[in-house]
Amino acid sequence: MTSGHASALVNNLLIVWGGDTDSASNPMGKQDDGLYLLDIVSREWTKVNIHGPSPPGRYGHAVAMIGTKFFVFGGQVDGEFLNDLWVFDLNSLRAQATWELWEPAGTQRPAQRTGHAIVACGDCIIVFGGTDGQYHYNDTWAFDVNTKKWSELQCIGFIPSAREGHAAAVVDDMMYVFGGRDTSGKDLGDLSAFRISNKRWYMFQNMGPGPSNRSGHAMASVGTRVFVLGGESSPPPPIEGNDSGIINVLDTGVLKAYV
Template sequence: MKNVYKRPESPTHSLNKHSDSNLPLKVDSSNIMAAVHASWIKLDQRGEGQGARSSHAIAVVAQKVYAFGGEFVPRVPVDNNLHVFDLETLTWSVADASGDIPPPRVGVTMAAVGETIYVFGGRDGEHKELNELYSFDTRANKWALISRGDIGPPNRSYHSMTADDRHVYVFGGCGVHGRLNDLWAFDAVEGKWVEFPSPGESCKGRGGPGLAVAQGKIWVVYGFSGEEMDDVHCFNLAHKTWTQVETSGLKPTARSVFCTLGNGKHIIVYGGEIDPSDQGHLGAGQFSGELYALDTDTLAWKRLEDKANSDNHPGPRGWCAFAGARCGGRQGLLVYGGNSPSNDRLDDIFFLALSQERVN
């Protein structure tokens, strides 16, 4: 791929051209809605897995989960192996990878476009923020360094990453000089980075936000900006404009480092830190185990019934690795590991099976 840094070409992308772009958006919620149903399943694990950790990342290609990075001891990267979990056999293995293998890191993100996985940023063992973009070809089991330095987003960790069928999107995180609120896209076909317009001061720089693609928009949900946040913003990919939206319904309490999934017109939110530790990253704050869905048509939140007291429920946690997956013929959210309220790193895997039903 050719390393190209590309900014938006047209000055009409400026938010100043849209006087209402930063005003809260309200939508009538009286229309027919799709009710989301959810159920957790705890997956067995065979073979030698990645082990307990947090601040790691996963991406799913076909029926295989690829896991990379993370910590067992706070701020100390564990390894740089690419661990593979087969969703059909429930067996772990380690990829026999070649090429430009990324060094160990924490606070890293991963996303898949087709059969290629992309890994961006993170923090190394010296607590240095990173900005390399790596790709991993799951067919050839080969790593490649795509961009670094002045090409692409500045250095960061604990940012968020998501993807559609062509692009990888990166938002926010902890930068060298503070928390960030910038949005970037990497075009996997053309091999180009694009920096989108800034959301402005209405969307504070933040770490650990939710990021999802839904209905032609990139959604930024909550995050940590010196305190836990409970605001929602969206970026219209067609018009290149930001909007701060006003949500309704039973909205989640402010939180960060939670699991997020775009599922049709819904954004699924699970867990996260709702009260930070007074020891910072060295301690465990207060975590949530609740599950919510945001309808991006009506902008109404709903808390989902997910049998919170059952043995199959993952319980309160944050700093997890998560990704959309298909398991047992159902689409849903895969959650792996994370940090617990007792500050213990976890090594379990849960699958949230999702379904929708039209209701009046």
């Protein structure tokens, strides 16, 4: 059993990497560095036999898919916070499955962090937030996979507060961010959106009933709808108010008038 892992879906293949195997039943567990594939049609798992160097196991990282490439950025292991970027090309499964460490061109790159969020839009990866254990971030970065360059985006609008453990999903050129945990350890329940094309943040308030405050949850988009599931809240909500096992759905189409 693992926690803090990350996954991405491409066609009928679910890709899972990383996570912490330390638990009450396995107190000496290590960070998992295995790459696992689930065929959601046949429901069969495969552990990929990797050749050559691979990223060290970790948790709190974030992943994204662009084309056939699976990107892993950041995370933490044994108290060390990371800002490395590893790439696994699914095409390598046809020969020798290999990871590649992408050293960015230029000197700019995000600070080491865990608990951040990533989305892919076109040929770019967008990173928001996270923590290095001492400092919480609310910066926004873009990585261009063609030039292999990081750039910190100079954003305008209602920039969300610093946080970690939030989740994000993209619809068209809008990245929606929900929840997370702030610098005081309080779990959040706010919804923000970032329009990638003009680098403007939007904040939505008074939208009626929504998901409870949480961190460590997951988000995904299908069409114009964004789904929120899981997570935890500190302090835990009353039993009757705990909706972490319920799938909350946001129809982003109704927000067009505000953005």
